[in-house]
Amino acid sequence: MPPLLRYPTVDELGARAAALVARHPRDARLRRIGTSRAGTPLWLLSVGHGSRQALVVAGPHANEPVGGATVLRLAERALADPRLTEGADATWNLLLCLDPDGLRRNEGWLTGPYALGQYFRNFFRPGFLEQPEWLPDGAAGAALPETRALLEVQDELRPFLQCSLHGVDVGGGFVELTDDLPGLAQRLAHIAARLGIPRELGAYDALYWPGLGPAVYRIPPPRRAGLAAAITEAAVESTWFHPHPHGTITAVVEAPMWGVAAVTDGSPPADREAVLRAVSHTLRHDTGLLRHLLARVRPYLAAVPDAARLLAPVDDYVLVCPGLADAWDPDTGDGAAHPLPPLSTAHLAALRISGRRLALRTAGLLHQLVRAAGDDPAGALPELDRLIDAWCADYRDGCGARWIPVARQAEYQARVVLAAFDLAVRDTPARSRPGEPGWESGAALPMQRE
Structure with a gap:
């Protein structure tokens, strides 16, 4: 099958x-492990018959579709190479795909041509509480059928490794781990160099997390926090940690869509405070514009079908942006309670990209809402187009x-x-096999039971 x-x-x-x-009926199986909120099957493709279970989750975030292409590639590799x-x-x-309903909403840009303006004008990512990897009420309180399906598979398989496949729209590649995998940072550096992928040495997602090596970060244990911290710092229980009692290591593997060389610069910044001041002021200004447009x-929007699903992430972004701007601004004093870590040039580049990303996502979702409303009754479309074009040009x-x-x-x-x-x-x-010490009926492989 061509790539x-x-x-x-x-x-x-x-x-x-x-x-x-169909081509490999002895070594590959496809089964439905659940159904999305819109009735789309959640498919699990399994390759091999070994006792060690690896679980790879594609599409946990609707706007990060690279994982789908990746799992197909991994299946081909596993079928072709018996060492795997x-x-x-x-x-x-x-x-x-963990969120097929969300992925369908991205089909306005999914198949290309790939341009920043096209992407952000058709971007969709559900609100935080509708993203299936998060467990804000714990595993027992998981409300989404996609989440429950993943939890059940994790408990069934008890994988030694779980890889959650994510994408970075603008920036670089990096990995987040629940436990250390010594040697991964070196391998990541080699892979990135061979393929010309920038490594994100100061990832915004891991701003407050310990590093395990260049572009590899350790995910801290989940903690209870408010919605803003949950959104911006992943301070929440998640399916990343749920299988941890089984001995599972989770690797969140981030691959960039548009690469930025500046995120690879680990040198000390020339003027840290000036950059932070500019980034925070820009985010605060852009948020004000977007609040006015909203x-x-x-x-x-009352008559717009399903407007609530587009408004939920807009409200999330508008909620967190002022707090982020204050946390980054050296003049506000808000950093005293949660001070920024030592920052490299790569960190500052990532913060600039992140601030712009939040504004662009909000503008893109508003653009879709206005289009869905019909004839732009608020007269907002020209201004949204101007902002999206200007902010995409800043990225480029x-x-x-x-x-x-x-x-x-x-x-x-x-x-x-x-x-x-x-x-x-x-x-x-x-794992023990039939006839070996320690084997019992419950140890049979899930795929073999099928």
Whole structure:
């Protein structure tokens, strides 16, 4: 099967996985593990018959579709190379897309042409409480069917490794781990260099997290916090940590869409406070513009179908942006309670990109709401177009954002997953088999039970 040169849609993922199973009926299985809120099947593609279970989750965030291309690539590799299955006594379990409903909402840009303006004008990512990896009320209180399906698979498989496949719209690649995998940072550096992928040495997502090596970060244990901290710092229980009692290591593998060289610069910044001041002031100013536009648009949205799903992330972004601006601003004093860590030039580049990202996502969602309302009753569309064009130009010209072809994104992500697999499998004992000491009926492999 030829490699994908663009992101696969929900339907293409299912069709390609089914074709793989048809070609390899002895070694590949496809089963439905649940159903999305809109009734779309959640498909798990399994390759191999080993006792060690690896779980790879694609599409946890609706606007990060590279994982779909990656899991198909991993399935092909596992079928072609017995060292990844028989040789490692491993089974690969590949969840094709955790949020298929959200992915469908991104089909306005998904298949290209890939341009920043096209992406942000058609971008969709649900509000925080509708993102299936998060467990704000704990596993027992999981409300989304997608979340419950993933939790059940985790408890069934008890994987030694879970890889959650994410994308970075603008920036660089990095990995977040629940436990250390010594040697991964070196392998990541090699893979990124070979494929020309910038490594994010000061990732915003991991701003307050300990580093395990360049572009590799340790996810702290979950803690209870308010919604703003949950959104901006992942300070919440999640499916990343849920299988931890089974001995699972989770690797969150981030692959960039548009790469930025500045995120690779680990040198001390020339003027830290000036950059922080500029970034925070820009975010505060942009948030004010967007709040004004939201107030103009909101009265006309009552009749827009499903407007609440687009408004939820808008309200999330408007909620967190002022607090972020204050936390980054050296003149506000808000950093005293939660001071910024030592910052490199890469950190400052990531903060600039993140502030712009929040504004662009909000503007893009508002743009969709206005279009859905009909004839732009609030007269907001020209201003939104102007803002989106200007902010995308800043990404291109100010940050140097450059598109990375989909095939290269997926190859990078697949190689990082394979590196994590190789390191993790070395420390994972095989499960007992029938006839061996310690074997009992409950130890049978889920795929063999099928």
